[in-house]
Amino acid sequence: MAAGFLALSFESIVLPYNDEATPLSLMNKKMLPIFEFAEGDLSNESLDIIKRLDVNDLLQNNKSSEEELDSLLAKIGSDLHSLCMPYWMFTPEFNSESREYFQTKKEVKRGPFKKLIQDKEIYLLGLEKTLLEVETKLTPFYKGDKLTITDIMLASHLWGMYIFPEFQFSTKMHSYLQEVKKQTSFEYHEDFWN
Numbered sequence: 300m301a302a303g304f305l306a307l308s309f310e311s312i313v314l315p316y317n318d319e320a321t322p323l324s325l326m327n328k329k330m331l332p333i334f335e336f337a338e339g340d341l342s343n344e345s346l347d348i349i350k351r352l353d354v355n356d357l358l359q360n361n362k363s364s365e366e367e368l369d370s371l372l373a374k375i376g377s378d379l380h381s382l383c384m385p386y387w388m389f390t391p392e393f394n395s396e397s398r399e400y401f402q403t404k405k406e407v408k409r410g411p412f413k414k415l416i417q418d419k420e421i422y423l424l425g426l427e428k429t430l431l432e433v434e435t436k437l438t439p440f441y442k443g444d445k446l447t448i449t450d451i452m453l454a455s456h457l458w459g460m461y462i463f464p465e466f467q468f469s470t471k472m473h474s475y476l477q478e479v480k481k482q483t484s485f486e487y488h489e490d491f492w493n
């Protein structure tokens with residue numbers, strides 16, 4: 300999203316979720332994203348990568364250090380991940396091996412996916428409450444009239460919810476996410492669906 304907003308050209312390589320060897324050999328850690336600025340010059344932290352790419356600070360990168368935002372994102376993540384993980388693994392970037400690896404790994408922390416689906420109403424109530432709070436701050440971007448790093452963090456968290464069956468964002472939230480998509484030239488899973 301940040302690279303799209305900054306109109307930078309880049310190559311995107313999607314690793315299978317069960318590929319441990321590549322991230323371990325590059326960064327010593329099984330974590331993505333990994334951004335290669337130049338040969339041997341790699342970074343493994345989204346916000347550091349964005350700060351480095353955004354040389355003119357068009358995204359107002361200092362905004363991301365707000366404590367209030369971190370707790371908002373944590374609240375969104377805790378409900379949204381429980382709702383979406385059982386469905387994300389059926390997006391086209393997975394195959395049967397990586398799907399099984401994902402489910403086994405994520406169930407250690409969250410419990411059986413079957414139970415997450417059974418308990419969906421609890422997570423939906425939590426998420427909807429948080430979204431109402433977020434909506435009051437959209438003017439039309441998060442606490443401002445220009446897209447910033449905060450909107451990228453928020454929208455990239457929320458986007459996954461489009462996959463959840465029978466869920467609909469409010470009109471205001473949907474318009475907001477579509478505007479972020481437009482300004483960042485964002486396409487969900489485009490590597491697989493194009």
Ligand SMILES: N[C@@H](CCC(=O)N[C@@H](CS)C(=O)NCC(=O)O)C(=O)O
Pocket residue numbers: 329330331332343344345346
């Ligand atoms: N602080 C890192 C966190 C990145 C992160 O949490 N990556 C997740 C995927 S979104 C990951 O690779 N987790 C390891 C795994 O799920 O195996 C960042 O913001 O870039």
